[in-house]
Amino acid sequence: MVTHSKDASESSTGVFDAPNGERVFEAFRRWGYLEADLDPLGLFGPARVPELEIGGEIAEQARRVYCGTVGVEFAHITDSERRRWIQERMEGPQAPVDQPAALDQLIRADLFELVLQQRYIGTKRYSLEGVTALIPLVDEILEVAGQLGAIELVMGMSHRGRLNVIVQVAKRSPEEVFGGFEDVDPRSVLGGGDVKYHMGATGEYVTRTGARVHIHLVSNPSHLEAVDPVTVGRTRAKQDRIGESGKANHLPLLVHGDAAFAGQGIVAETLNFADLPGYTVGGTIHVIANNLIGFTTLPREAHSSRFSAEIARRQSIPIFHVNAEDVDAVVRVGRMAAEYRYQFGSDVVVDLIGYRRHGHSEVDDPTITQPLLYRAIKDHPPLWQIYAEDIGAGDVEARVRAVREEFESGQEKAARLTKMPLLRELPRYWDGFRGGRYKAEYEVETGISSPALSALAEPLTSYPADFHIHPKVKRLLEQRAEMVRGKRTVDYGMAEALAFASLVKSGIPVRLSGEDSRRGTFNQRHAVLIDTENEGEYMPLAHITPNQARCEIYDSPLSEAGVLGFEYGYSRDYPEALVLWEAQFGDFANVAQAVIDQFISAGEDKWGLLSGLVLLLPHGYEGQGPEHSSARIERFLQLAARDNFQICQPSSSAQYFHLLRRQGLLQWRKPLVVFTPKSMLRHPDACSPIPDFSQPNFLKVLPDLEVESAQRILLSTGKIGHELREERKKRKDLSTAIVFVDQLYPFPERELATELKRHPEADIVWVQEEPANMGGLFYMLPRLRHIAGSRPVLSVKRSASASPATGSMKAHEMEQRALLALAFSSSQ
Ligand SMILES: Cc1ncc(C[n+]2csc(CCOP(=O)(O)OP(=O)(O)O)c2C)c(N)n1
Numbered sequence: 004m005v006t007h008s009k010d011a012s013e014s015s016t017g018v019f020d021a022p023n024g025e026r027v028f029e030a031f032r033r034w035g036y037l038e039a040d041l042d043p044l045g046l047f048g049p050a051r052v053p054e055l056e057i058g059g060e061i062a063e064q065a066r067r068v069y070c071g072t073v074g075v076e077f078a079h080i081t082d083s084e085r086r087r088w089i090q091e092r093m094e095g096p097q098a099p100v101d102q103p104a105a106l107d108q109l110i111r112a113d114l115f116e117l118v119l120q121q122r123y124i125g126t127k128r129y130s131l132e133g134v135t136a137l138i139p140l141v142d143e144i145l146e147v148a149g150q151l152g153a154i155e156l157v158m159g160m161s162h163r164g165r166l167n168v169i170v171q172v173a174k175r176s177p178e179e180v181f182g183g184f185e186d187v188d189p190r191s192v193l194g195g196g197d198v199k200y201h202m203g204a205t206g207e208y209v210t211r212t213g214a215r216v217h218i219h220l221v222s223n224p225s226h227l228e229a230v231d232p233v234t235v236g237r238t239r240a241k242q243d244r245i246g247e248s249g250k251a252n253h254l255p256l257l258v259h260g261d262a263a264f265a266g267q268g269i270v271a272e273t274l275n276f277a278d279l280p281g282y283t284v285g286g287t288i289h290v291i292a293n294n295l296i297g298f299t300t301l302p303r304e305a306h307s308s309r310f311s312a313e314i315a316r317r318q319s320i321p322i323f324h325v326n327a328e329d330v331d332a333v334v335r336v337g338r339m340a341a342e343y344r345y346q347f348g349s350d351v352v353v354d355l356i357g358y359r360r361h362g363h364s365e366v367d368d369p370t371i372t373q374p375l376l377y378r379a380i381k382d383h384p385p386l387w388q389i390y391a392e393d394i395g396a397g398d399v400e401a402r403v404r405a406v407r408e409e410f411e412s413g414q415e416k417a418a419r420l421t422k423m424p425l426l427r428e429l430p431r432y433w434d435g436f437r438g439g440r441y442k443a444e445y446e447v448e449t450g451i452s453s454p455a456l457s458a459l460a461e462p463l464t465s466y467p468a469d470f471h472i473h474p475k476v477k478r479l480l481e482q483r484a485e486m487v488r489g490k491r492t493v494d495y496g497m498a499e500a501l502a503f504a505s506l507v508k509s510g511i512p513v514r515l516s517g518e519d520s521r522r523g524t525f526n527q528r529h530a531v532l533i534d535t536e537n538e539g540e541y542m543p544l545a546h547i548t549p550n551q552a553r554c555e556i557y558d559s560p561l562s563e564a565g566v567l568g569f570e571y572g573y574s575r576d577y578p579e580a581l582v583l584w585e586a587q588f589g590d591f592a593n594v595a596q597a598v599i600d601q602f603i604s605a606g607e608d609k610w611g612l613l614s615g616l617v618l619l620l621p622h623g624y625e626g627q628g629p630e631h632s633s634a635r636i637e638r639f640l641q642l643a644a645r646d647n648f649q650i651c652q653p654s655s656s657a658q659y660f661h662l663l664r665r666q667g668l669l670q671w672r673k674p675l676v677v678f679t680p681k682s683m684l685r686h687p688d689a690c691s692p693i694p695d696f697s698q699p700n701f702l703k704v705l706p707d708l709e710v711e712s713a714q715r716i717l718l719s720t721g722k723i724g725h726e727l728r729e730e731r732k733k734r735k736d737l738s739t740a741i742v743f744v745d746q747l748y749p750f751p752e753r754e755l756a757t758e759l760k761r762h763p764e765a766d767i768v769w770v771q772e773e774p775a776n777m778g779g780l781f782y783m784l785p786r787l788r789h790i791a792g793s794r795p796v797l798s799v800k801r802s803a804s805a806s807p808a809t810g811s812m813k814a815h816e817m818e819q820r821a822l823l824a825l826a827f828s829s830s831q
C-alpha cells in the first residue's frame with residue numbers, strides 16, 4: 004500500500020519489516036505531512052502514523068524532509084512526473100533565502116499593524132499578526148513569477164491582513180491606507196461606497212531582480228470566498244486580451260481564511276475551474292492564511308478533516324502545509340509553489356499555519372471563548388523578534404524604530420488629508436465606457452439591413468463539405484436559411500445567432516457560458532455542430548468573416564455561483580466584449596444570489612466598478628411545477644435603483660436581437676438581466692419577420708396599434724402578453740389594447756405614458772402570470788399609478804403563494820384560463 008512496486012505489494016513479511024531506502028522514503032512522502040511540525044503554538048499536535056514508526060538513519064533523513072516545518076500532500080497526484088518534481092525539490096538541496104529582506108518585511112508588516120492599533124483604537128482592521136509570514140511568502144511568489152514572465156498578480160482576498168497587503172504588496176503608501184481610517188468627507192460617499200477593507204487596490208511591485216509586477220487586488224464583498232471565481236474570471240479576461248503569453252503574464256493568487264476555505268462551497272466550484280478549457284488560467288496559487296480559528300469557531304467545529312485545505316485534495320494538485328513561524332521554510336514553499344504553477348500550469352495550495360494575535364477584529368475579545376489559547380498568545384513574541392534571533396540579526400531595534408517613525412509620520416499626513424484616497428487606477432480599456440444614469444443620447448441603431456442579414460446567414464447555416472451533420476441539425480440549419488430568405492419567421496435561436504454574428508463581424512467579441520449552453524437547454528441554440536462520425540466540432544460563429552472577433556460558447560460546469568462570479572469577473576476586464584451567462588432555468592440564478600447582490604447589482608455603487616454582463620434567465624409559467632417556472636423577476640426589480648442595471652423581457656425574437664446588439668454596442672456599460680422564453684422560443688406569435696430586424700432600435704414598450712380608443716389596456720411582459728392576444732382573438736374583442744413592457748427597468752415612463760395617452764378612456768390593468776407576491780406587480784403598480792393620474796390601475800395575478808407555481812399541469816391550466824378571463828373582465 005505504500006508503493007505500487009511489485010515487491011512491496013507481494014512481500015510476505017510486509018513493507019516495513021525489511022525497509023529499504025526507497026520504501027522508507029515512500030512512506031514519508033505519503034504520510035509525512037501528518038507528523039509534520041506545523042503549528043507555531045503547538046496546539047495542533049501531530050498525528051501518530053503507525054506506517055512511519057520506522058527506525059534507522061534513512062528514516063531519520065526522510066523524517067527531516069517530510070516531518071519538519073513543511074508537510075506536503077502530493078501522493079494523490081496522478082501524474083508521476085509532477086510527484087517526482089516535488090520529491091526532488093523537497094529532498095534536494097534547499098534554495099538560499101534572502102534573510103535580511105524577509106526580516107525587513109516582517110518588521111514592516113508587524114509594525115504597520117502596531118501603529119494602526121495605537122493610532123486608531125477601537126476600529127476594525129483585521130490584523131495579519133500571527134500569519135505575517137504571508138508577506139515574505141507573497142514576496143517570494145512574486146520574485147519567481149517576475150522571472151517567469153508575470154507582469155501582473157491578480158489577487159483576491161478577504162478582510163484578514165488586507166490593509167497590510169495593500170501597503171506591503173501593492174505598495175500603496177501607508178498614508179493612503181491610514182486615510183481610510185480618517186473617514187474624510189463622508190458626504191462624498193453618502194449612500195454608496197464601501198468599508199476600507201473591501202476596496203480594491205492597484206500598485207507596482209519591484210522584485211529584487213528588478214522585474215516590475217503590477218498588483219491588482221480585486222474589490223470584494225464581506226461574503227467570504229465570493230471573490231474567488233471573480234478573481235479567476237478577471238484573470239482569464241486579462242489573459243485572453245493578451246493571447247498566447249497571457250497565462251504567464253497574469254498570475255492569479257487567492258488568499259483564503261481557514262474556516263472559509265473549508266466551509267464555503269464556492270471554493271470547490273472555483274477549484275474545479277482549474278483544467279476546464281473555458282475557465283482555466285494556467286494555475287491559480289491558493290494561500291490559506293490559516294490562523295486555526297474562524298471568528299470564535301475552532302477547527303474541530305469548522306471542518307470534518309484534519310486540515311482546512313482538504314477540499315483541494317480531490318484535484319491532482321499539491322498542498323503545502325507550512326509552519327508560519329519558520330520563515331525560511333515559508334519562503335521556500337513560496338518558491339516551490341510559484342515554480343510548480345509555472346512548470347505545470349497547475350493550481351497549488353499553500354496552507355500557511357499560524358495563529359491570530361487579537362480577536363476576530365480588534366474590537367472583539369477572544370478571551371471569552373478561547374481563554375487558554377489567548378493566554379498563550381499574549382506572551383508569544385511577534386514573528387520578527389523570533390526570526391531576528393533565529394538568523395542572528397543582532398540589534399534590530401534601530402530598524403524597528405525607523406519603520407515605526409515612517410508609519411507614524413504617514414499617519415500624521417493622513418490626518419491632514421481632506422479627500423478619501425482612491426487606491427486604484429482603472430485599466431485603459433475602460434476609457435470610453437460610461438456608468439451612472441441612463442441617457443437617451445447613448446442609444447445606437449441596432450437594426451441591420453436585409454442584405455447584411457443574408458450575408459450573416461450564409462456562414463451561420465454552412466459547414467465544411469466533409470462534415471457529417473446530424474439530420475436534425477441539417478434540417479434546423481435549412482430552416483434558419485429559410486428564415487432569413489423570408490420563407491418563415493425568425494425564431495429566437497436564429498435571432499440570437501444573427502446578433503452574435505453581427506457583433507463578432509464588427510469586432511466585438513462574444514463569450515457565452517452556461518449549463519449545456521452550446522446546444523441549448525431547449526434544443527434551440529446549436530452553436531456548436533458535432534460531426535456524427537467522429538464527434539469533431541464546428542462552430543459557424545467562428546467562421547463569419549476572416550478578421551472577425553472571437554466568439555466563444557462554453558458548456559459550463561454544473562455551478563451557478565462559481566460560473567456567474569467568473570463571468571462577472573470576465574466582464575470586468577473585457578468591457579469591449581459581450582459576455583453572457585445563461586441559467587439552465589431562471590430559478591437556478593438564486594444559487595448565485597450572493598454574486599447578484601454583492602457584485603452585479605451593487606458593484607458600481609460600492610466600488611464605482613462597471614460591468615456589461617448579461618444574464619439569460621429562462622422564465623415563464625408553463626405548468627412545469629414550482630421550479631422551472633420563475634426566474635424571480637421580483638427579486639431583480641427589488642435590487643434595481645439608480646440605474647444600476649437593466650431588466651428586460653423581450654417579447655419577440657427581433658426584440659431579443661436588438662437587445663443583445665444594443666448591449667454589445669452601447670457605451671453605457673450596465674449589467675443586463677434578460678428573462679428569456681422557453682415554449683415561446685419557436686412560437687409563431689413570438690417569431691419575427693425579417694423586416695423587424697431592420698427596425699432601428701429595441702423598443703422598451705411595444706404599442707398595440709391594432710386597437711384604437713380602447714376601453715381597457717392590458718399591460719404585461721413576456722409570454723402572458725401573447726396569450727392575452729390569442730384570447731382577444733378568440734373573444735373577437737375590439738376594445739382591449741395589449742401592450743408589452745419589454746424593458747421593466749430602467750422604467751420606461753415616457754413610453755408607457757404615451758401608450759396610456761393613446762387610449763385616454765381605458766381602464767389600466769397590469770396582468771402577470773406570477774402570484775401576487777411575485778412578478779412585476781409591486782414594482783409596476785405605484786409607477787403606473789403615478790403616470791395614470793386619476794385613472795384607476797387594476798391588476799390580475801395568481802393568488803399570493805409561498806412557492807412560485809403549482810406542481811400540477813391541470814391546475815396550472817385552470818389557473819391560466821382564469822387569469823385570461825379575469826384580464827378581460829375584472830373590475831378590481
Ligand atoms: C459567507 C459569509 N458568512 C459569514 C461571514 C461572517 N464572518 C466574517 S469573518 C468570519 C470568520 C472567518 O474565518 P476564517 O475564514 O478562518 O478567516 P479569519 O478571519 O480567521 O482570517 C465569519 C464567519 C462572512 N463574512 N461571509
Ligand SMILES: [Mg+2]
Pocket residue numbers: 260261262292293294295296297298
Ligand atoms: Mg481563520
